[in-house]
Amino acid sequence: MDRNQSRxxxxxxxxxxxxxxxxxxQYIQLEELQDAANPNFAEEIVTLYYRDSSRLIANxxxxxxxxxxxxxxxxxxxxxxxxxxxxxxxxxxxKAECTVFRECCRARNAEGCMRSFQQLKKEYAALRKKLESYxxxxxxxxxxxxxxxxx
Amino acid sequence: MNVTGNVLTEVGAARELHVLAIDDxxxxxxxxxxxxxxxSCKVTVVESGTRALxxxxxxxxxxxxxxxxxxxxxxxxDYSMPEMIGYELLKKIKQESSVFREIPVVVMSSENILTRIxxxxxxxxEDFLLKPVKLSDVKRLTxxxxxxxxxxxxxxxxxxxxxxxxxxxxxxFSLTSYHRNITSPELLPSLSPxxxxxxxxxxxKKIELC
Numbered sequence: 371m372d373r374n375q376s377r378x379x380x381x382x383x384x385x386x387x388x389x390x391x392x393x394x395x396q397y398i399q400l401e402e403l404q405d406a407a408n409p410n411f412a413e414e415i416v417t418l419y420y421r422d423s424s425r426l427i428a429n430x431x432x433x434x435x436x437x438x439x440x441x442x443x444x445x446x447x448x449x450x451x452x453x454x455x456x457x458x459x460x461x462x463x464x465k466a467e468c469t470v471f472r473e474c475c476r477a478r479n480a481e482g483c484m485r486s487f488q489q490l491k492k493e494y495a496a497l498r499k500k501l502e503s504y505x506x507x508x509x510x511x512x513x514x515x516x517x518x519x520x521x
Numbered sequence: 522m523n524v525t526g527n528v529l530t531e532v533g534a535a536r537e538l539h540v541l542a543i544d545d546x547x548x549x550x551x552x553x554x555x556x557x558x559x560x561s562c563k564v565t566v567v568e569s570g571t572r573a574l575x576x577x578x579x580x581x582x583x584x585x586x587x588x589x590x591x592x593x594x595x596x597x598x599d600y601s602m603p604e605m606i607g608y609e610l611l612k613k614i615k616q617e618s619s620v621f622r623e624i625p626v627v628v629m630s631s632e633n634i635l636t637r638i639x640x641x642x643x644x645x646x647e648d649f650l651l652k653p654v655k656l657s658d659v660k661r662l663t664x665x666x667x668x669x670x671x672x673x674x675x676x677x678x679x680x681x682x683x684x685x686x687x688x689x690x691x692x693x694f695s696l697t698s699y700h701r702n703i704t705s706p707e708l709l710p711s712l713s714p715x716x717x718x719x720x721x722x723x724x725x726k727k728i729e730l731c
Contacts, residue, residue, distance in 0.1 A: 396653045403555050403656065411555060418548050450601065454631050455548040458653045 376511050383504045392497050397460030413505045419459050420498065426452045427491065434484060445483065446475040463493045538666055539563040539592050543573045543610065544599040544629070549652070553597065553629075556659040565593070570605030573598070574613060577621060593624055595666055597650075600630035600637065608641055615645040627662065629654055 387393045400412040426448055433445045453468035467490040474482030540562045542553045550566045557564040567573050574580040577591065596614065600607035607628045615622050625647040630637065638649045650658050 396655075399653070399655055400552070403552075403559060405559075408555070415548060415551055418551060422547055451546065454601075454652065455546050457631060458546070458548050458552055460653075 373511065376507060380504065380508050380511055383500070383507065387500060387504065392461070392463050392493075392500065394460045394462040396458065400459065410509075413508075416459055416501055416505070419455050419461075422455050423452060423494065427494070430487060434487060440480050440483065442475040442478055442483075446472050449475065461494075461497055464490065464497055467493050537561070537563050538594045538663055539565070540595045540597060540663075541573060541576065541593045542566045542597045543568070543570060543602070543607070545569060545602040546599070549599065553654060553659075556654060556656055557597075557663075559656065560659050560663040562663060569602060570598070570607070570610035570613075573610060577614075579613065579617060579621060595662070596624055596626045597662075598626065598628055599652075600628050600641070601632070608637075608644065611641060611644050611646055625666070 387397075397412070400415055404411045429448050430445055430452075433441060433448070449468050449472050453465055453472070456465040456468060467486060471483060471486040471490060474480075474486050538561070540557050542550065542557065542564060544550045544553060544566070545568055547568075550568065554564050554566045565576065567576055571580070573596070575582065577593065598607040598610050607630070611626050611628060614624065614626055622645075626645065627648045627650060628641045628646045629650045629652050631652040633651055641649055648662065
């Protein structure tokens with residue numbers, strides 16, 4: 371695939387992520403923080419996000435398996451963190467699902483929590499997959515194509 | 522237009538702003554660090570209020586810390602943190618009877634809760650930023666700290682309790698960003714009555730009053 375084609379494809383992938391509501395303007399903010407010295411900042415942050423999220427998701431998974439009654443406060447707290455970092459990278463759909471989950475926590479709705487969490491994991495997985503493809507292709511193009519005006 | 526002597530006079534355009542940022546989220550720490558570096562600040566980022574107090578030498582362990590060697594010009598703290606929330610950290614700093622209470626403290630939160638904002642401002646926070654924090658938020662803060670809007674005169678907005686808090690940064694600047702979502706004209710008694718004046722117009726208006 372030649373460079374121009376790759377460039378177009380990257381642009382299309384990015385546009386799709388926004389059109390499908392997976393990302394919001396906060397993600398653009400991250401890319402705007404890139405420059406020649408930090409060409410992969412957005413990807414670095416997203417990678418960090420994956421790491422944090424995996425831990426938080428595992429914690430909620432664990433919490434939802436509690437046999438002696440669900441600790442809604444604890445889950446709400448965990449989800450608050452997850453929502454926060456999702457918001458920081460512009461993960462729009464994931465963030466919205468976090469809100470739904472938190473509402474279920476506040477309503478002490480165990481069924482709702484479980485359903486919402488399943489949905490959340492789906493959204494998260496979908497986002498992650500698409501972002502991974504995006505970054506992979508973007509890396510091929512090279513930093514000069516993606517960086518903003520140097521600061 | 523020059524500022525009369527206070528902590529802010531030393532922060533000229535040429536001098537580096539040293540910002541201490543506190544956030545328990547690793548992602549947010551990285552982002553705020555980058556935002557500040559892009560805004561030409563020296564940045565120290567820590568993960569908790571306890572660590573921040575340690576860094577500043579306010580944890581009781583090392584009371585003979587030399588503030589000059591630290592030279593923290595601005596503190597930006599997340600609100601919701603385990604063990605010590607941003608509000609508690611703010612209180613501890615403002616309760617210091619030393620130069621530390623002069624350091625402007627900005628609180629960041631993902632939750633737009635009026636009572637929370639109110640109590641932070643009353644406790645002496647200079648500003649309250651809604652997360653996710655943007656480059657424009659940080660630039661506005663740092664531009665202001667560097668002198669584009671420095672005003673030395675004391676002014677007590679309705680909510681400010683203590684007169685001893687850093688006067689210049691506090692008042693009208695502190696209301697800028699939290700006005701993004703909540704417009705309360707009564708908090709700007711001496712300025713333009715319009716609901717959401719731009720920061721620029723507020724600053725220039727204030728300059729005229731000097």
